[in-house]
Amino acid sequence: MILNKEIPEKLGELEPGCRAEIVGFAPADGLKDFLYRLHEVGFLIGESIEILQDAPLGGDPISIRVKDAVYAIRREDANLILVNRTARS
Amino acid sequence: MKKKIALVGTPNAGKTALFNVLTHSHQRVANYAGVTVESAEADLFLPGGDIATLVDLPGAYSLRPYTEEENVLAEALRGEAFDGMILVVDATQPERAIRFLIEVLDSTALPAVIALNMSDLAEARGFEFDLIQFAALLGVPVIPAVATKRRGVPELEGAVEVALKNQKREKGAFFGEATTGTPDSSRILAFYKKADELLKRVLIRKGFPDENSRKIDRVVLHPVSGPLILIGVLGLVFQLMFNLAQYPMDAIDSFFSFLQARVSEGAFSPAWTSFLSDGVLAGIGGTLVFLPQIVILYALILFLEDFGFMARAVFLLDHWMGKVGLHGRSFLPLLSSYACNVPGILATRAIESRADRVITTLIIPLTTCSARIPVYTLLISAFIPNVPVVAGVRLQGIVMLGLYLAGILFTFLMGGVFKRFLFRGRRPPLLIELPSYKRPSLRSLLRGLLYRTQLFLKRVGTVILAVSVAIWLLVSFPRGSGGAPAPVEESYAARVGKAIEPAIRPLGFDWRIGMALIPTFAAREVMVGTLATVYSVEEDSDVSESGGLSAVLKREWSPATGLSLLVWFIFAPMCISTLATIRRELGSSRYMVLSLAYLFGLAYLASFVTYRIFSS
Numbered sequence: 001m002i003l004n005k006e007i008p009e010k011l012g013e014l015e016p017g018c019r020a021e022i023v024g025f026a027p028a029d030g031l032k033d034f035l036y037r038l039h040e041v042g043f044l045i046g047e048s049i050e051i052l053q054d055a056p057l058g059g060d061p062i063s064i065r066v067k068d069a070v071y072a073i074r075r076e077d078a079n080l081i082l083v084n085r086t087a088r089s
Numbered sequence: 090m091k092k093k094i095a096l097v098g099t100p101n102a103g104k105t106a107l108f109n110v111l112t113h114s115h116q117r118v119a120n121y122a123g124v125t126v127e128s129a130e131a132d133l134f135l136p137g138g139d140i141a142t143l144v145d146l147p148g149a150y151s152l153r154p155y156t157e158e159e160n161v162l163a164e165a166l167r168g169e170a171f172d173g174m175i176l177v178v179d180a181t182q183p184e185r186a187i188r189f190l191i192e193v194l195d196s197t198a199l200p201a202v203i204a205l206n207m208s209d210l211a212e213a214r215g216f217e218f219d220l221i222q223f224a225a226l227l228g229v230p231v232i233p234a235v236a237t238k239r240r241g242v243p244e245l246e247g248a249v250e251v252a253l254k255n256q257k258r259e260k261g262a263f264f265g266e267a268t269t270g271t272p273d274s275s276r277i278l279a280f281y282k283k284a285d286e287l288l289k290r291v292l293i294r295k296g297f298p299d300e301n302s303r304k305i306d307r308v309v310l311h312p313v314s315g316p317l318i319l320i321g322v323l324g325l326v327f328q329l330m331f332n333l334a335q336y337p338m339d340a341i342d343s344f345f346s347f348l349q350a351r352v353s354e355g356a357f358s359p360a361w362t363s364f365l366s367d368g369v370l371a372g373i374g375g376t377l378v379f380l381p382q383i384v385i386l387y388a389l390i391l392f393l394e395d396f397g398f399m400a401r402a403v404f405l406l407d408h409w410m411g412k413v414g415l416h417g418r419s420f421l422p423l424l425s426s427y428a429c430n431v432p433g434i435l436a437t438r439a440i441e442s443r444a445d446r447v448i449t450t451l452i453i454p455l456t457t458c459s460a461r462i463p464v465y466t467l468l469i470s471a472f473i474p475n476v477p478v479v480a481g482v483r484l485q486g487i488v489m490l491g492l493y494l495a496g497i498l499f500t501f502l503m504g505g506v507f508k509r510f511l512f513r514g515r516r517p518p519l520l521i522e523l524p525s526y527k528r529p530s531l532r533s534l535l536r537g538l539l540y541r542t543q544l545f546l547k548r549v550g551t552v553i554l555a556v557s558v559a560i561w562l563l564v565s566f567p568r569g570s571g572g573a574p575a576p577v578e579e580s581y582a583a584r585v586g587k588a589i590e591p592a593i594r595p596l597g598f599d600w601r602i603g604m605a606l607i608p609t610f611a612a613r614e615v616m617v618g619t620l621a622t623v624y625s626v627e628e629d630s631d632v633s634e635s636g637g638l639s640a641v642l643k644r645e646w647s648p649a650t651g652l653s654l655l656v657w658f659i660f661a662p663m664c665i666s667t668l669a670t671i672r673r674e675l676g677s678s679r680y681m682v683l684s685l686a687y688l689f690g691l692a693y694l695a696s697f698v699t700y701r702i703f704s705s
Contacts, residue, residue, distance in 0.1 A: 033155060038520065040277070044281060052303070055404055056316055061417075063306070065298070069182055070523040074516075077518035
């Protein structure tokens with residue numbers, strides 16, 4: 001299978017240890033306020049992020065480092081954020 | 090007229106710690122902009138000798154209100170309540186700091202001073218700011234500070250004084266006024282681009298990420314050790330709350346018994362002796378006895394929150410709380426509610442979504458607040474034999490634990506029910522910062538405790554005192570012939586009790602219990618005092634100590650009645666302060682009526698079933 005690096009993935013589908021760059025946002029029907037809040041805390045296009053950990057027994061939510069802060073977001077909600085992987089550690 | 094200074098900052102920037110080092114005693118609850126804000130305010134001494142009032146407003150990521158707390162901040166700054174402000178930001182989060190600063194400075198022309206807090210951590214991690222450029226670009230003084238070490242305090246006081254006198258600023262100098270309106274994404278993006286450009290000119294060197302917190306998180310959020318640590322911490326919290334509190338509680342108890350004894354020995358008329366001893370002292374003493382438990386629980390909560398653990402607890406619990414329709418953010422309000430439901434409900438302001446906030450508020454009364462403990466203790470000692478069950482564990486302890494577990498079970502159960510029937514649809518999103526771990530500041534902890542204690546004492550001195558006196562009056566009047574005490578059966582309270590007896594008969598309650606239940610609407614813990622008053626007046630003997638009262642109850646009531654009342658208090662509808670807080674916080678009587686109705690229904694049903702089972 002050929003992986004096209006240019007097709008963005010949903011952030012909620014990444015595993016801990018992944019680094020990625022934000023390339024866009026999915027349509028946020030009914031979640032506009034949440035999307036704005038994501039922007040406000042630093043989730044913006046071009047930003048590098050890193051998935052640090054996922055919660056025990058269920059793998060949800062995940063902790064994500066953006067800029068110098070770490071946030072917990074549920075995978076379902078993180079799917080609003082579209083990313084390209086940059087590296088795996 | 091004292092000048093009013095708003096203390097404004099981002100969450101986790103150490104705003105409250107700064108408040109505590111900038112101000113001195115005389116902390117008060119502040120009311121602003123039409124909403125009751127439980128913000129603290131206190132005196133700020135300026136170097137020139139003037140005294141200003143500093144108001145600790147809720148923290149916010151931006152002025153666009155997303156949570157109720159942020160709404161409070163936006164409203165407060167929009168009004169004319171303030172003469173100046175201190176903006177507190179976290180120096181280890183420069184991007185977020187500068188965005189917040191520009192947004193707030195753009196939204197108002199109030200004179201401002203910036204406190205660049207945690208500058209020691211920022212320095213240790215390699216961040217370097219051009220402070221002169223920073224102040225010049227923003228047009229306001231920038232003071233590096235370390236609130237927990239009292240660093241930067243005199244500089245801030247001086248800067249505030251100068252700013253109040255001389256600073257002239259314009260609204261919207263950076264991006265125009267509209268940064269606070271409902272934004273579309275492109276506008277936000279343009280705004281942040283501008284903020285980042287500004288930051289480039291201010292931040293000389295970027296620091297390293299916070300590796301320490303990352304290391305701690307590898308353990309605290311670990312799939313195996315994480316849940317174990319969480320359970321251990323919660324277990325320890327409740328252990329300390331009950332065991333450590335025992336000694337001061339006994340001391341308070343003895344002190345009030347001593348006072349009551351002195352009153353009986355004093356040269357008062359019998360009516361005055363009864364008023365002082367059974368009315369005033371029994372009521373106040375019976376409530377004050379919880380102060381140690383409340384103080385200990387809050388001390389631990391404040392400590393864990395300052396340390397950074399509470400956000401991790403949300404992270405660990407969110408998935409599981411979601412299974413029953415709750416939000417991870419509901420954890421802290423629910424935990425606070427174990428001391429008292431009222432501050433628990435106030436803590437729901439930090440929950441972003443209205444649905445989650447309403448659900449959490451509705452189920453908070455099911456958490457076992459400390460006011461139920463004396464009722465549990467009394468009834469358990471009267472009706473549960475203290476036989477050993479397994480290795481050192483006795484039945485009484487198991488029943489106590491069972492009552493707590495029943496409370497937890499119904500909290501989650503009702504959460505699921507409300508979610509299912511009131512707020513269907515997609516789960517509101519979760520976004521919570523996992524802040525850097527910090528060593529909690531003792532001074533902040535003590536100030537927070539002092540404040541909580543003040544609120545509690547105020548309640549004891551007003552509501553509880555008034556209710557205790559009212560109950561005493563109802564139980565002691567009308568007087569019999571010649572002013573002598575009439576039999577309790579003829580008192581006003583007994584008449585009320587007898588009037589409702591048909592309704593509570595199926596639960597195994599007689600009119601005496603009925604009249605003791607009525608004042609529990611004012612405060613649940615009054616139950617014990619009322620029963621003591623009723624039976625001491627009736628038996629004309631001293632049953633003020635709980636051992637005495639529990640012996641009387643054992644003699645007077647059937648076991649089925651005792652157990653039924655015990656079960657009633659799992660739901661314990663309902664204290665007036667809690668109801669009033671629900672109405673005020675949710676802005677609607679509808680939810681107040683709903684919570685009253687469902688708690689009453691559950692209590693009645695459960696007590697009825699219990700009584701049927703044990704009386705057959």
